[in-house]
Amino acid sequence: MTAMLEVNDLHVSYGKIEAVKGITFSVDEGQVVTLIGTNGAGKTTTLRTISGLLRPSGGSISFQGKPIHSVAAHDIVALGIAHSPEGRRIFPRLSVEENLILGAFARKDQAQIRTDLHAAYDLFPILGERSKQPAGTFSGGEQQMLAMGRAMMSRPKLLMLDEPSMGLSPLMMKRIMSTVRTLQSQGTTILLVEQNAQAALKLADKGYVLEVGSIVLDGTGQELLASDDVRKAYLGED
């Protein structure tokens, strides 16, 4: 069986700077897979390349068996890949509901879009309670919920989350991570980028450790949590 997402020897450069230096990894249907690593490791660059926002300088990306590394970003959304970006990138002056509806831009099934809007409100009740408020009035954690809700509105098969825990309180972070689990149990496959290695590895079926553009270690979430190298470098242990 081929993996849902296969990234093979991917290279991505910004001008002369190579940010991703030949990484290979895969995500199977139904899995939560995490990419962990410190600042500048190339995690965001990898997600932006899968989304079609950046073009690789080498290697390939396939989704459900078809190459997508030359496909336009809006067509990649239509194929079933959603991206909740780092820093959330919500539209602060638009209402919560308008932000959510924007997530469904590639869809035409209006009735189903309304159903999915209510599913987002079930997942995150605060979004429903404050659906008419400008999104810019939300706290960081609430904006993270909105960014995830918006990504879900495209009905993705694969949801990519870029540092969903960034800047959140420990309590809010727990809620976001438990939502990742809920989404997985509802059938969504998830590629999770995190600096919070502990939280991500606890959830993950599989993890990859990135350092300056290369994968230096991989394994199941449990294996990486138990690894001395990971514990020293990413979990702050001696």
Ligand code: ATP
């Ligand atoms: P962080 O956790 O800090 O977001 P990251 O692992 O997501 O880090 P990237 O944002 O992918 O890392 O950055 C990888 C490398 O590419 C870094 O050295 C970064 O400085 C460089 N880089 C990122 N974006 C650009 C850009 N637009 N132009 C030039 N260099 C860039």
